[in-house]
Amino acid sequence: DAKTTQPPSMDCAEGRAANLPCNHSTISGNEYVYWYRQIHSQGPQYIIHGLKNNETNEMASLIITEDRKSSTLILPHATLRDTAVYYCIVRVNNFGNEKLTFGTGTRLTIIP
């Protein structure tokens, strides 16, 4: 699985959009980008994933650059409950490769 690089920490004002970047310059053509988050004292929670097109769900939007070497997770209206560590993971999505390799992620703090 390709390696990812994320800033160790970020702050965002409550109510503003939080934009979390992830660099995955060695991504291969069949690797997906996944985002999970981990709120303090809880297990990680799936947020969103994508291959090449931008994706949106009820939690967030995922913007993947055209060359797929980087992506941005967007939380459109951040709340205090979004304070968490956010993990960007790149992996092939197929049977037999079920492992998720978590890095150290970005610690996002939402400021009141």
Place this chain on the structure above:
Amino acid sequence: DVKVTQSSRYLVKRTGEKVFLECVQDMDHENMFWYRQDPGLGLRLIYFSYDVKMKEKGDIPEGYSVSREKKERFSLILESASTNQTSMYLCASKGLGREVRQYFGPGTRLTVT
């Protein structure tokens, strides 16, 4: 909603004890995983299982074993606990096919003294 439960949130054991961590999922998922999480190291995969009685080593299986006798239950066993196994242990499950996400339990914080 998928629910993954772990037998304990906090556990304190002595060096040399045999420790069982239990994980149960209620969504009939084929795949189950055990991770440990340590500061600065992220989550690391210990073992996973893709079917009853099947298991595969992850990245750090040394000192651990697992058991999956029933589909819904995946146990992590520390045969002889050591202080370097003090950690947060997380269980996860995942279905097959189009299911892409792993569902995590709340974690067990194990302290070995």
